[in-house]
Amino acid sequence: MSEKVLMKGNEAICEAAIKAGCRHYFGYPITPQTEIPEYMAREMPKIGGVFVQAESEVAAINMLYGAAAAGARAMTSSSSPGISLKQEGLSFIAACQLPCVIVNIVRGGPGLGGIQPAQSDYFQATKGGGHGDYRNIVLAPNSVQEMLDLTLLAFDLADMYRNPVMVLGDGALGQMMEPVEIKAGSVKQVEKPWAVTGLRERSTPNVINSLFLKPEQLEELNIRLQAKYAVIQQNEMRWEETNTEDAELVLVAYGITARIAHSAMEEAREKGMKVGLVRPISLWPFPEPPFARLADTAQAFLTLELSAGQMIEDVKLATKCRKPVYFYGRTGGMIATPAEVFAEIVNVMNGNKEAR
Known part of the structure; x- marks a missing residue:
């Protein structure tokens, strides 16, 4: 069963996240993505989810870090200057190999710039953005339907590879309205034995950490990450x-x-x-x-x-x-x-x- 409804791109992202099983959203209002926290603030309480308008973008990304570490499907969103503030947290999340979704509805820059659509965050999204050798999977929709479809995919890829996934849209896609087919489906259940959830019948608790004072250990982490990124490159290239x-x-x-x-x-x-x-x-x-x-x-x-x-x-x-x-x-x-x-x-x- 499916239905078609007229939705804004930002709203389609929210609907997809909810259908994907996201029950934890942390964000902060900034144009042109403010409809996302607005939608989540309204809908999350209805389904037993958690919405937090954080005091800053820095706080929001670190709340996402915590929820992802506990094994929850979680998301944050922002627009260009706000995503810049999230970069340190994104590097931590990538280093800890935590699955989560980040949405960037891009506006003109540099600096505070303006609130009109742009694609000038490409380098930031695809080349890491924060410090260290890491990668985000980055998906670029070109319609409101794809805003929904690729957000659904983003949650699955995040869990599959234990990696942050960014949905990179722009102000035009976020604000435009188009008919969207919302398909009924079940949430993929993914076992997360690595999650920080207390002992849970384990003899020792899980620990998630990105600090390695011994260079041999940090190099070992980087080698594992690069091997994972090579697998992603092999399997997840998409184009039309x-x-x-x-x-x-x-x-x-x-x-x-x-x-x-x-x-x-x-x-x-x-x-x-x-x-x-x-x-x-x-x-x-x-x-x-x-x-x-x-x-x-x-x-x-x-x-x-x-x-x-x-x-x-x-x-x-x-x-x-x-x-x-x-x-x-x-x-x-x-x-x-x-x-x-x-x-x-x-x-x-x-x-x-x-x-x-």
């Missing part, structure tokens, strides 16, 4: 391709920008231009296979972002710089239009633009 079979120019975009790029690609196709689109769904692990393959057949790539150009580095790495990579982006909360993207397509295909 459109019209890439014969594409001479391949557009690369994620999130809301991918929808804009899709419209521009369709216009280009109508005018006889061989243009395709690759949409990364997992930003980490970055989906390398389509780029390695298309670098053999396409003539060039055009990366499109609501930033000054952050994903372009991963596109170059994935293609091994075998073909030129061009870039077009808007910053500060400005959103590119399909007409602007189409104009960039024409510039690239006519040789009127320099590669990055």
